[in-house]
Amino acid sequence: MSLLDLSDIYHARRRIAGQVTRTPLIPALSLCDAHTEVRLKLETTQPTGAFKLRGAVNAVARLSDEQLARGVVCASTGNHGRALVWAARQRGARATVCMSSLVPANKVEAIRRLGADVRIQGRSQDEAQQLVDELVERDGMTPIPPFDHPDVIAGQGTIGLEILEDWPEVDTLIVGLSGGGLLSGIALAAKTIKPSVRVIGVCQARGAAMAASLDAGVPVEVEELETLADSLGGGIGLDNRYTFAHVQALMDDRVLLDEIEIARAMRHLYLHEQLVAEGASALGAALLLEPARRRALDGRLGRNIAIIVSGRNVDMQTFSAVVEQRHPVWQTTPG
Numbered sequence: 630m631s632l633l634d635l636s637d638i639y640h641a642r643r644r645i646a647g648q649v650t651r652t653p654l655i656p657a658l659s660l661c662d663a664h665t666e667v668r669l670k671l672e673t674t675q676p677t678g679a680f681k682l683r684g685a686v687n688a689v690a691r692l693s694d695e696q697l698a699r700g701v702v703c704a705s706t707g708n709h710g711r712a713l714v715w716a717a718r719q720r721g722a723r724a725t726v727c728m729s730s731l732v733p734a735n736k737v738e739a740i741r742r743l744g745a746d747v748r749i750q751g752r753s754q755d756e757a758q759q760l761v762d763e764l765v766e767r768d769g770m771t772p773i774p775p776f777d778h779p780d781v782i783a784g785q786g787t788i789g790l791e792i793l794e795d796w797p798e799v800d801t802l803i804v805g806l807s808g809g810g811l812l813s814g815i816a817l818a819a820k821t822i823k824p825s826v827r828v829i830g831v832c833q834a835r836g837a838a839m840a841a842s843l844d845a846g847v848p849v850e851v852e853e854l855e856t857l858a859d860s861l862g863g864g865i866g867l868d869n870r871y872t873f874a875h876v877q878a879l880m881d882d883r884v885l886l887d888e889i890e891i892a893r894a895m896r897h898l899y900l901h902e903q904l905v906a907e908g909a910s911a912l913g914a915a916l917l918l919e920p921a922r923r924r925a926l927d928g929r930l931g932r933n934i935a936i937i938v939s940g941r942n943v944d945m946q947t948f949s950a951v952v953e954q955r956h957p958v959w960q961t962t963p964g
């Protein structure tokens with residue numbers, strides 16, 4: 630099934646070494662109990678604040694000088710956009726980020742400050758994506774998408790290599806799931822090295838396109854809803870080529886988490902592990918913190934559990950409101 634194998638991930642690791650942090654895997658005492666040991670893979674320590682640097686650096690490393698001279702382009706204003714701009718800059722290439730006029734000024738400014746050439750078109754993500762296609766067609770720029778690309782998947786997979794090296798006894802990996810590049814890469818690496826490893830995907834209950842697509846058996850669109858896990862928003866692409874099939878084949882369980890559960894986990898990671906984790910990266914902890922969610926997995930969690938804490942790029946006003954229980958999410962459920 631797979632168009633990628635473990636050797637692609639080893640090659641990716643060699644390419645990204647030096648530009649991407651080999652992140653620590655630290656025991657989280659506040660999440661351990663008599664039956665489980667939990668460790669956190671801190672992708673929050675990457676230079677751009679999220680794991681997406683791995684895939685972007687790997688993809689950019691494979692471009693020819695001629696491709697680099699014409700520049701790279703994407704339509705992401707989030708963690709992928711930040712990563713691509715950083716990765717391009719390391720190689721002296723220009724990165725263009727296309728966005729709609731609805732993207733808030735602070736986000737536009739943040740990505741411009743990293744060195745991006747920002748182009749604004751239309752009033753939707755789709756219209757911004759049309760501009761990407763135009764720039765590829767007209768100016769020969771190379772598009773680097775956020776997840777559905779073999780080099781991006783291989784780059785994210787290096788996380789799996791690192792975890793298996795640092796903790797060969799690991800039983801279960803809990804991975805945030807949106808477009809599925811992260812889960813595809815990690816599961817491919819981990820299960821090739823150790824077939825008994827289980828991979829659990831965690832999504833936000835509000836607008837999880839991959840979960841809906843798995844249920845439908847084909848990629849489908851879902852309405853995008855506001856969520857604390859904003860980095861998990863967006864579709865998987867109706868013409869998805871790689872990640873849908875990978876996730877379908879490699880994921881053992883999936884759990885959808887509510888906003889209040891995400892908020893509790895963000896607060897927990899801050900108060901008990903001193904971590905600033907964005908909503909998308911708190912879902913693994915959220916699963917472990919909710920007894921009902923653990924029971925639903927009925928013994929399939931295993932003993933040694935690694936959670937990918939995938940990023941730290943959260944608006945700090947939102948973050949402090951969540952942590953101090955001033956955020957509206959706390960009003961939705963008593964207690």
Ligand SMILES: *Cc1c(COP(=O)(O)O)cnc(C)c1O
Pocket residue numbers: 679680681708709775776805806807808809810811812860861907909910939940941
């Ligand atoms: C992109 C992202 C994810 C999900 O990765 P996919 O490859 O899209 O599934 C999880 N957490 C953070 C912080 C992200 O930026």
